[in-house]
Each structure stands twice: as C-alpha cells, then as structure tokens.
Amino acid sequence: MNTIAAHPVLSHFGFIRMPFDKSFASSQAFSSPALTDALSMLSLGAETEDILLLTGPIGCGKSVALRAFIDTLDTNRFTPVYIRGLDLTASDLVKSILSSLLIDPPYRYAAACSLYFKSVSELQRKPVIVIDDAQDMHESALLAIKTLVNFDSDSTSRITFIICAQSELRETLRYSRCTALQQRIRHWIDFSALSLTDTCNYIEHSIKLAGRNSSVFSDNAKAEIHKRSNGIPRRINRICLRTLFEGAANKCSLIDHADLIFDDV
Numbered sequence: 661m662n663t664i665a666a667h668p669v670l671s672h673f674g675f676i677r678m679p680f681d682k683s684f685a686s687s688q689a690f691s692s693p694a695l696t697d698a699l700s701m702l703s704l705g706a707e708t709e710d711i712l713l714l715t716g717p718i719g720c721g722k723s724v725a726l727r728a729f730i731d732t733l734d735t736n737r738f739t740p741v742y743i744r745g746l747d748l749t750a751s752d753l754v755k756s757i758l759s760s761l762l763i764d765p766p767y768r769y770a771a772a773c774s775l776y777f778k779s780v781s782e783l784q785r786k787p788v789i790v791i792d793d794a795q796d797m798h799e800s801a802l803l804a805i806k807t808l809v810n811f812d813s814d815s816t817s818r819i820t821f822i823i824c825a826q827s828e829l830r831e832t833l834r835y836s837r838c839t840a841l842q843q844r845i846r847h848w849i850d851f852s853a854l855s856l857t858d859t860c861n862y863i864e865h866s867i868k869l870a871g872r873n874s875s876v877f878s879d880n881a882k883a884e885i886h887k888r889s890n891g892i893p894r895r896i897n898r899i900c901l902r903t904l905f906e907g908a909a910n911k912c913s914l915i916d917h918a919d920l921i922f923d924d925v
Contacts, residue, residue: 672908676871679904680897686728689721690865690893692858694851698725699732701849706738706788706820710809711844713833714824716851719894722824725851726790729822739785745825748797750804757789757808780819781811787819794825795832802832806841853891856883862893863900876904877915884917898923 669675677683689695698714702725705712716722730740741760743753754772755765763779765772780787791797802823811818823829827850833842854862860882867876877885877900889895902921912919 668908669904672911673876673904674872677869678901679866679870680901684869686724686731688869689724689728690862692721692854692862694849695721695725695728698722698849698851699729701847702729702822703732705822705847706733706786708817709820709847710817711805711841712820712822713829713845713848714822714851715827715830715848717827717853717892719892720851720853721893722851723792724893726792726822726824730790733788735785737785739783739787741787741789743789743791745791745794745797745801748791748801750798750800753791753797753801753804754808757787761787776808777811786817788822789819790822790824792824794823795829799837803838803841806844809844854886854893854896855891856886859886859889859891859896862896866897866900875914876907878917880917881915881920884920888920888922 667678669678694716702712702714714722714725726742730742733740739761741757743756743760748756751769751772754769754776758765758772758776758779761779761783763775766775794802805821805823809817809819809821823845830850832838833845860879863877863882863885864875885896885899889899899920899922902923903915903919906921907915907919910919
C-alpha cells in the first residue's frame with residue numbers, strides 16, 4: 661500500500677501543519693497589542709459609529725483583524741458585508757452592498773442609491789460594511805461613504821462602514837475634498853509593527869500552533885528576524901518559512917541567526 665510521504669519541513673521539525681501560513685482560524689491569531697486594540701475599537705464602533713478607519717503598513721495584520729472581528733460579530737444584531745476596494749467605484753459600492761443584502765440592485769446609480777436608503781432603513785439587523793484594501797478604490801467610492809451614512813438626520817446609526825487601508829489613506833483624507841469624510845471619522849487605529857518581545861512571542865505562537873512545543877529559532881535568530889522584518893508579521897512569516905525549508909534540507913535541529921534566509925524584505 662502506497663503512503664504519501666510527510667513534507668520534509670513537517671517531518672524534520674515535528675510539525676503537524678505548516679507554520680507561518682495564513683490557513684488558521686481567526687480565534688488562533690496572535691493577540692498582539694494592535695490586534696487587541698483593533699478588535700475592541702471595531703466591536704464598540706459597530707454599535708454607534710457611522711465610519712471607522714483601520715490603517716497600517718502592508719502585512720501588519722489588518723486583514724487578520726477584520727476576519728477575527730467578522731467572526732465574532734453577533735449576527736442576530738448585525739449583518740457583516742465584506743467588500744474588496746480594488747477599482748471600486750461609487751456605483752459598484754452601492755450595488756455591492758445591495759447584492760450582499762440579497763437585494764437585486766438597479767442598473768442606474770441614482771435608482772440604486774434610492775433603493776439602498778429605503779432598504780437599509782427597513783432592516784432589522786444593522787449592516788456593517790467592511791471595505792478591505794480601501795486605498796485601491798476610486799475616490800468617488802471613498803467620498804460616497806459620507807453620503808451613504810446620512811439617513812434623514814436620524815440620530816441612530818443605521819449602518820457602519822469600516823474602511824481598512826494602507827497608511828497612505830490617512831494622507832488622502834487630509835486633502836480638502838475629503839474634509840467632510842474625515843470629520844465623520846471619530847475613531848481610528850493605525851496598526852503598529854510588533855515590538856521585539858512581541859516578535860519573539862509571535863514566532864513561538866506560530867511554532868506551537870503548528871504542533872511543536874519546543875523552540876526552533878534561537879533567541880539571537882528571533883532578534884535578527886525582528887530587525888530584518890521591522891516587526892511586520894508577513895515579513896516575519898516569509899523569513900521564518902524560507903529558513904525552515906533550508907533548515908530541514910540541512911538537518912538543523914535549532915536555527916541560529918547565521919542560518920536565517922533573507923530576501924529584500
């Protein structure tokens with residue numbers, strides 16, 4: 661009977677799954693200070709805020725935070741809607757929201773907007789619209805958000821938009837044409853990189869998540885990984901995973917700083 665050989669990284673280091681990848685449950689995410697703060701802000705903001713802003717550099721964990729937030733949202737009270745910002749126009753935004761709410765959107769933008777305001781006002785569960793990679797959407801969509809939260813001067817928040825983007829969107833919002841939108845955003849969080857201590861803990865968390873209780877990387881190696889990655893989780897993942905492949909090939913039992921494999925991180 662033929663058997664499938666275990667992956668060399670798994671068999672050499674004693675993992676039950678590949679570490680440093682993105683195929684994990686949101687409940688298993690590393691509880692960094694930035695993630696903890698983001699989840700608290702998003703949970704509180706979904707109750708009362710019209711617009712929330714979540715920014716940070718590429719690979720810092722914003723999407724992980726969004727996934728964790730959506731997974732913990734009370735679906736008896738809220739309806740989460742996830743939208744990617746790539747090339748999103750104002751018309752696309754309104755129609756995507758309607759479609760996600762199982763409402764057939766009209767072709768014309770004006771008609772879609774009218775149906776949007778009517779439909780959202782009648783919903784029993786509050787929609788929470790999560791726009792990921794918002795830095796890639798058209799300015800028309802960004803500016804439309806201010807209009808889409810206005811419901812006839814209603815003091816109750818009928819819908820919440822969560823704008824998640826790279827840090828440069830904060831600069832875009834400072835432009836005069838975006839002033840009205842910026843003034844509606846009362847709460848935001850800017851994801852920071854992991855500290856040295858958090859980087860070390862993140863690496864150990866990922867190793868344990870893969871099924872190994874003992875360290876693979878020496879303290880010197882973890883310090884060098886932090887330095888070369890600037891504490892950005894996606895960069896940490898890439899360095900660690902490449903190094904594990906090389907370490908398995910070279911039969912390393914403990915990876916030291918001299919064994920690390922870097923690229924242009």
